[in-house]
Amino acid sequence: MKTSPAANELLEWYDRHARTLPWRVSPEDRRLGVVPDPYHVWLSEIMLQQTTVAAVKDYYVKFLSLWPRVGDLAAAPEEDVMKAWAGLGYYSRARNLKRCAETVADQHEGSFPETAEGLLALPGVGPYTAAAIAAIAFDQPAAVVDGNVERVMSRLFEITTPLPEAKPEIKAVMTALTPASRPGDFAQAVMDLGATLCTPKRPACSLCPWSSGCEARASGLAETLPRKAPKKTKPTRTGAAFVALRESDNAVMLRRRPPKGLLGGMSEVPGTEWSVDADEAGFVLSAPLQDSGTDLDWRPVAGVVRHTFTHFHLELTIFRAHVPDSTLLPGNCWWSAPAELPDEALPTVMRKAIEAAF
DNA sequence: AACGCGTGGAA
DNA sequence: TTTCCAAGCGT
CATH class of the missing domain: 3.90.79.10 (Nucleoside Triphosphate Pyrophosphohydrolase)
Structure with missing residues (x-):
């Protein structure tokens, strides 16, 4: 399958620098034919919504230990799920997690839908999570756009329109860039790039596989993008x-x-x-x-x-x-x-x- | 469309 | 100390 030069550069970087994470199938294992478990991908993506990797790790391991398969989670008392989630924050995620497990168990015979559209209908699964599961678990070329991707793309193409107004444009460029081959690794690669090099402050452009083609790097605007509306002060x-x-x-x-x-x-x-x-x-x-x-x-x-x-x-x-x-x-x-x-x-x-x- | 919704680590 | 913010979703 053909891959654009830009995607190839990043995938080669990812092959060498991918983070090792409990829920991730490494690029090496992928090449050996190891397939991600959709339940694992879904669970990790829900936990990672607005939450740091460091905070999620222990919870992810604990949840898989308590409920190894989606059917186990579906059968668990909601009370137990809330107890296990306590401390992770955004507690509606835990209630939706339980509801989603029940939906998958009861209405999908225990298997997650394999399309972004089908996934989007599940409780707690929005546009980002649906695309992420479709790409990572089911190898579909869905455009995965999270906060990392917004930052990377706004810099790569020097998108100066402030968020959230810039979201459609960012989605469009991510769609154009996503390869038919290895779309899941590509999505994870862009997110790893945003998490480790193309960071909000002081991006490490000299180490970036995309630095030569990055418009914001050339213009010196990288650190100022993406633009956002100022935050309201908290009472x-x-x-x-x-x-x-x-x-x-x-x-x-x-x-x-x-x-x-x-x-x-x-x-x-x-x-x-x-x-x-x-x-x-x-x-x-x-x-x-x-x-x-x-x-x-x-x-x-x-x-x-x-x-x-x-x-x-x-x-x-x-x-x-x-x-x-x-x-x-x-x-x-x-x-x-x-x-x-x-x-x-x-x-x-x-x-x-x-x-x-x- | 804008707002409500947690937490902990970094600077 | 304060601010910022990290793999968003539901309403």
Whole structure:
């Protein structure tokens, strides 16, 4: 099969410099006939959405250990999936992951659709992920466009139109560049290039296999591309979290968050709303177990827990109280002993809050 | 179309 | 300390 010179240059670079990743079939193994498992490709791509390779690795290994095949994940309780995902962020991905596994198991006889169009219909699979699975798992010449590809292409062709307006043009040049042979390795090669050489800051152009043909390298604009709209500043919200400790064993009182929205479906310690104009003086009035029959001694813990979400900063004041074992819990709450906390579906902000109380 | 949605590492 | 941002998706 014929490959464009540009694609060949990059594929030769990839053959020598491809990163070794737990979910990746190396170019050498590919040549020997090793075929990627679509389940592995899908799982890794969902985890990698807006998430660094370093953060994903351990989660990927753990998920494959817990659920070796897509049918295992489909059969798992959603609660277990949320627990295993805890800490990785963007928790709607975990719920969609479970729904997608069920769809593949129940409606596709356990096999992933092999076209980008079919993949696009799956929960949690958007244009990027559909193209990535089609190319990497099924060897189809789909144009795979992620943040790395946007950066590489905007520099290679000196696209000065700001994102997201430039997306159609970037998609077009990636489509034109994607070879019929080794489209999966090509997609991974462009992403590796963006991750290791064509980086957002201080790109290593001297090491780049595409440097001689790169328009932004020639004009000196490389580091300024791609152009993006300025970010909005994040407001700071404040609130309180209440760590109730059972007297006999220091078990922590937990409850479930609503299924949608921020940290949807995850576990938490009880707390106030998080608002920009919180009434800090009245925090303790919102403490749980007010009608438990015992007058609980809620005490503020020194220092404030700071955490940053996608669109706001949070400053949490932590209150702590010891609670008699006989205390009746609200119906939506449960006790979690210290030894059980690591396995709870606690997002990082809640682990920080609990940690501050100990 | 623009916004909501986590986290941790780098600079 | 603060900002930036990393293999996006759903609404």
